[in-house]
Amino acid sequence: MYNVREISPQIYWIGGNDRRLEQFENLFPLANGVSYNSWLILDEKTAIIDTVDDAITDQYLENIEHLMQGRELDYLIINHMEPDHCGNIENLIRRYPNVKVVGNKKSFQLFNQFYNMDITDNQMLAGEGDEINLGNHNLKFITAPMVHWPEVMMNYETTKGILFSADAFGTFGALAGNLFDDEVDYKNLYLDESRRYYANIVGKFGAQVQSVFRKISSFEINMICSLHGPIFRSDLNLILDLYDKWSKYEPEKEGVVIFYGSMYGNTANTADSLANKLGQRGVKDIRVYDVSKTHPSYIISDIWKYSHMVAAAPTYNMGLYYPMDNLLHEMISLGVKNRKVSIIGNHSWASAAHKIMTERFSSMKNMEIIGEELDIKSRLKDNEESKLDDLADAIAASVLGKTEE
Ligand code: FEO
Secondary structure: OOOOEEEEOOEEEOOEEEOOOOEEOOOEEOOOOEEEOOEEEEOOOEEEEOOOOHHHHHHHHHHHHHHHOOOOOOEEEOOOOOHHHHOOHHHHHHHOOOOEEEEOHHHHHHHHHHOOOOOHHHEEEOOOOOEEEOOOOEEEEEEOOOOOOOOOEEEEEOOOOEEEOOOOOOOOEOOEOEOEHHHOOHHHHOHHHHHHHHHHHHHHHHHHHHHHHHHHOOOOOOEEEOOOOOEEOOOHHHHHHHHHHHHOOOOOEEEEEEEEOOOOOHHHHHHHHHHHHHHHOOOOOEEEEEOOOOOHHHHHHHHHHEEEEEEEEEEEOOEEOHHHHHHHHHHHHHOOOOEEEEEEEEEOOOOOHHHHHHHHHHOOOOEEEOOOOEEEEOOOOHHHHHHHHHHHHHHHHHHHHHHOO
């Protein structure tokens, strides 16, 4: 059965959910699936904005068939050529062979790389500031290169103030009937997953997000329709302010994310003891993760959220314990910066982990080291507690000092 909703007169959500997918991009765990949003405008002219992943093709085509009632599709607008949104371009062209497929040169280049269909006769180029008038509605194109692919565009519907924002402002997590931010407890149901989505997928491209902010700053935006997750129509500033902060690599909160690698529990013991001491010193927001257990995307998400981090790991094969090494490489790749860091190494006969972690953090921008070097030998003993107290004092002073400002 069709499953659609009118979100504004003549504009319909025609997307769907995938709750079977284990990992988004075969990389990021999905605890509660993901939605693929697509939009149909039934005006004097008809237009579809982006399609959906081929995992939900049947539902998608049924939705379109129900709403179109035999009408012709005039425009298929391709704002993003990643396959989770392009899985049905070919299907729609087969059904509507006269449709104008609207994209930029990069979009069509990517289409030709991913697919075999020749759509030369359907192509219509659109770029910065171009407009398509549908009758009552008018779509203005905004280019958003590298948010997070090079061809990305957004559309601003000028009569209603609706921003079709491609992946931006989207989230992991399937929709559950309620489509608008004011119909769900967004902060509890989606916000953490929205941050995880941003940090891991868009996080590297903060400067490009800021560039889009400059372009849309003069627009009156009443609704934001992302390709993943709920529509914002009530508290737009919640997500706009967070995106501004996230893309400037500014922490949301003072707090400490402790992540450790531990083969036999000794580094874990040090990390837990440090967390205990921070708690006793009045630090409220402390998160502790085992890098061998928790998927890096969750740790990265909290690194984006909080001001401080502590990395603790042993030496392994004269190098750094692999899961920690992997996590730090991801942080470097994503451009993590502007954080305060403490480093705890562990080794039994030759020290490498502390040095490598220090080098990794030094290669990130504006990372301030908090506390003295702590490189333990196999296990921190009771008679060495003062070293951990000193580190806890330094971190707590930094966190609480900032909080009290
Ligand atoms: Fe939802 Fe960049 O694809």
